[in-house]
Amino acid sequence: MASTTAATVRVRFFARYAELVGRSEAAVSVPLPATVRDVLHRLRDDVPGARALPEQPLAAVNLKQVRLDTSVQDGDEVALLPPIAGG
Amino acid sequence: MASTTAATVRVRFFARYAELVGRSEAAVSVPLPATVRDVLHRLRDDVPGARALPEQPLAAVNLKQVRLDTSVQDGDEVALLPPIAGG
Amino acid sequence: MSHLTRERISLDALLAAVASPGCGGTCIFLGTVRNGPDEHGVTAIEYSAYEEMVETEFARLLADAGTRWPDARIAVRHRLGTIAAGEASIGIAAAAPHRAQAFDACRFVIEEVKKRVPVWKKEMRVDGTEVWVDPSGRPTAKPSHV
Amino acid sequence: MSHLTRERISLDALLAAVASPGCGGTCIFLGTVRNGPDEHGVTAIEYSAYEEMVETEFARLLADAGTRWPDARIAVRHRLGTIAAGEASIGIAAAAPHRAQAFDACRFVIEEVKKRVPVWKKEMRVDGTEVWVDPSGRPTAKPSHV
Numbered sequence: 001m002a003s004t005t006a007a008t009v010r011v012r013f014f015a016r017y018a019e020l021v022g023r024s025e026a027a028v029s030v031p032l033p034a035t036v037r038d039v040l041h042r043l044r045d046d047v048p049g050a051r052a053l054p055e056q057p058l059a060a061v062n063l064k065q066v067r068l069d070t071s072v073q074d075g076d077e078v079a080l081l082p083p084i085a086g087g
Numbered sequence: 088m089a090s091t092t093a094a095t096v097r098v099r100f101f102a103r104y105a106e107l108v109g110r111s112e113a114a115v116s117v118p119l120p121a122t123v124r125d126v127l128h129r130l131r132d133d134v135p136g137a138r139a140l141p142e143q144p145l146a147a148v149n150l151k152q153v154r155l156d157t158s159v160q161d162g163d164e165v166a167l168l169p170p171i172a173g174g
Numbered sequence: 175m176s177h178l179t180r181e182r183i184s185l186d187a188l189l190a191a192v193a194s195p196g197c198g199g200t201c202i203f204l205g206t207v208r209n210g211p212d213e214h215g216v217t218a219i220e221y222s223a224y225e226e227m228v229e230t231e232f233a234r235l236l237a238d239a240g241t242r243w244p245d246a247r248i249a250v251r252h253r254l255g256t257i258a259a260g261e262a263s264i265g266i267a268a269a270a271p272h273r274a275q276a277f278d279a280c281r282f283v284i285e286e287v288k289k290r291v292p293v294w295k296k297e298m299r300v301d302g303t304e305v306w307v308d309p310s311g312r313p314t315a316k317p318s319h320v
Numbered sequence: 321m322s323h324l325t326r327e328r329i330s331l332d333a334l335l336a337a338v339a340s341p342g343c344g345g346t347c348i349f350l351g352t353v354r355n356g357p358d359e360h361g362v363t364a365i366e367y368s369a370y371e372e373m374v375e376t377e378f379a380r381l382l383a384d385a386g387t388r389w390p391d392a393r394i395a396v397r398h399r400l401g402t403i404a405a406g407e408a409s410i411g412i413a414a415a416a417p418h419r420a421q422a423f424d425a426c427r428f429v430i431e432e433v434k435k436r437v438p439v440w441k442k443e444m445r446v447d448g449t450e451v452w453v454d455p456s457g458r459p460t461a462k463p464s465h466v
Contacts, residue, residue, distance in 0.1 A: 014370050015440035016452040063373040065436070079370055079438075085453045086369070086398060086439025087351045087410050087430055101224050102294035103306040150227040152290070166224055166292075172307045173223070173252065173293025174205045174264050174284055185331060189350075195405060196356025201426075202348040203419065204335075210342025210417055259341060271356060273349065273430060280347075281423055 005032045007074035009039055016082045017057065021049040030072070036061065037068040039078050053080060092119045094161035096126055103169045104144065108136035117159070123148065124155040126165050140167060177232040178225060180255045183265040191249035192269035199273030201280035203266045209259035215300035219307075221254045221263055224292040228252065235286045239268075239279050246270040246279040252293060263295075323378040324371060326401045329411040337395035338415035345419030347426040349412045355405035361446035365453075367400045367409055370438040374398065381432045385414075385425050392416040392425040398439060409441075 008029045018024045026047050030038050036059045043050045058081040059066055065081075072078060095116045105111045113134050117125050123146045130137045145168040146153055152168075159165060185202065192200060209216040232250060239248055250266045257263050264287065268280035287293075288309070297305045331348065338346060355362040378396060385394055396412045403409050410433065414426035433439075434455070443451045 012370070014438065015368055015442070060370070060373055060438070063376045079373065081370065081438050082440055082452070083454045083456050084435065084438055085441045085455050086367075086374075086437045087433045099224070101292065102222055102296070147224070147227055147292070150230045166227065168224065168292050169294055169306070170308045170310050171289065171292055172295045172309050173221075173228075173291045174287045185335075189331075193352075193406065194356075196354060196358075198352055198354035198356075200350040200352065202350070203423070204346040204348070205419070206339075206344055206346065208342060208344035208417065210340075210344075212342075212417070260339065271354065271358070273351070277349070277423065277427055284419060 006030065007032050007034055007072060007076070009072050009074070009076045009078050011039060011043055012077065012079045014079065014081060017053060017080050020052040021047060023047070023049065026050075028078075032074075033071055035069050035071050036066060036078060039072055040068070040080075057081065058083070092161075093117065094119050094121055094159055094163070096159050096161070096163045096165050098126060098130055099164065099166045101166065101168060104140060104167050107139040108134060110134075110136070113137075115165075119161075120158055122156050122158050123153060123165055126159055127155070127167075144168065145170070176229065177250055177252055178223065178228055179251055179253050181253070183251050183253055183262045185265060185267075188249045188251060188265050188267040192247040192267045194247055194269060196245075196271055197247060197269035197276075198271060199276040200267060200269040201273070201276040202268075203264070203280050203284050204262045205264040205284070206262050207257050207259045213297075216259055216297050217300055218256050218258045218298045219263065220256050220296045220298060220304075221252075222294050222296075223252070223254055225254075227292050231291045235283065235290060238286070239282055242282065243268075243270060243275045243279040246275050248279055248283060250283055250287075252287070252291070254293070256298070322375065323396055323398055324369065324374055325397055325399050327399070329397050329399055329408045331411060331413075334395045334397060334411050334413040338393040338413045340393055340415060342391075342417055343393060343415035343422075344417055345422040346413060346415040347419070347422040348414075349410070349426050349430050350408045351410040351430070352408050353403050353405045359443075362405055362443050363446055364402050364404045364444045365409065366402050366442045366444060366450075367398075368440050368442075369398070369400055371400075373438050377437045381429065381436060384432070385428055388428065389414075389416060389421045389425040392421050394425055394429060396429055396433075398433070398437070400439070402444070
C-alpha cells in the first residue's frame, strides 16, 4: 500500500488476553489512514500469540470503548478488552 | 339494646391521638355482637377527649390492622393508629 | 431479636445478620432524619411506636419477603426515641445470590414499612415547634407542647 | 479520590462521602465474592483492571448518574487484587432527598459498572484451578497456571 504516513500505536492486553498473547503490550505500526481493525490485523502478523485473540474483541482507544472501524492516529493507545466482569 | 353479653376491650391511643384524647388507653364495654366502629362510638360517649379523633381512624385489633366493621370480642385490644409515618 | 432499638443503628450488625457464602449482592437502605431546604429547621425527630405491633408486623413483612425472595436474607432495625438530624432511623439489609433480588427485597421492605408498620414521628424544629408528620399530606404546624 | 483500592472497602468512608443534611435516604450496594452451591469451591477472586480507563469510565458514569439524579450524591469504590470469598469487591453508596432516587441511582451505577468498567476476575478454586469469569456465559475451566 502506497502510504507516505504511518502511525505507531501502543496496544495493551488485559486479563485473559494478556495470558493468551503472552505479553501485556506491543507497539504496532500501520499505514494511515487506519482503523482499530487494521491494528488487529497487523498485530496478528507481528505478534504470534495475538492469533489466539478472538476475531472481534472489545476495544478501547485512549480510554474509551470504540467500534473496530474507529480510526487511529499516531501515538494512540489501543486496548483489547476481554468480556467485562467487574463489580 | 337487649344484649345479655358484653365485651370489655382495651383501647389504646398512640402518638397524636394520645395527645388529642389526653391519655394513652381506656377500657370500653360494648354489648355483643360489636364491631370496632361500635367501640369507637362508645368511646366518644365515655371519654370526652375521644371526640377529637377522626371519624374513621386506622384501627388494629390484637396487633393486626382491621377495617372498622371487624367484630370485637371480650378481652380484645383495639388500637387507634394515626397515619403511619415510620421508616 | 427485636427489630426495635433505642441505640444507634449498627450497619455492621445488619450486615453480619445477612452475610452468607452464597450471597453475592447486598443492598442496604438507611433512612436518616433530614434537615434539607424543604424542611423547616428540623433538629431531631422523636419516633414512637405501637411496639408490640411493630414486632409482629415486621415478622409478617419479613415472612412476605421470604415468600417472594426465598434466597434472600433480610435484616431490619428501626430506631425509636429522639433521633438527631443526620442520624439513621431505619436500617435494612438484604443479601441474595444475585443483585436484583437484593435490591428488590430491600426496596420491598422499606415500602411496606411505610405502609404497615405503626411508627410515628414528631419533628422538633429550631423555632421550638413540634410537628407530627403526616405522610398523607404535609405536616401541619402546631404550637409547641399542645 | 481514586475509585480503585487494594484495601478492604470501608462502608463508613462511602457513607461519609455521600452524607448530607438534605438526604433522607441512602442506598448502598455491596458486591461480595460468592462461594455458594452454584460456585465450584471459590476461595478467592483475583480482580484486575485497565486502571486508567476504570478511573475515566467511573468519572463518566458518575457524570451520567448526576444528570439523571441531580440531587443524588454518589460514591463508589472498586477493590482490586485477591479478594477472599465473603469480602466485598465493590461498594456503592447513593444518598438522595427521597428513597426512590437513592435506590435508582445506586442500581444504575452497579448495572453500568457491569457493562462499562474494564475490570476482570479470575476465580481461585479449592481444586487449584483458576478460571476467568466470562459473564456472557459460564466460566470456562482451565488448568491451573496456564
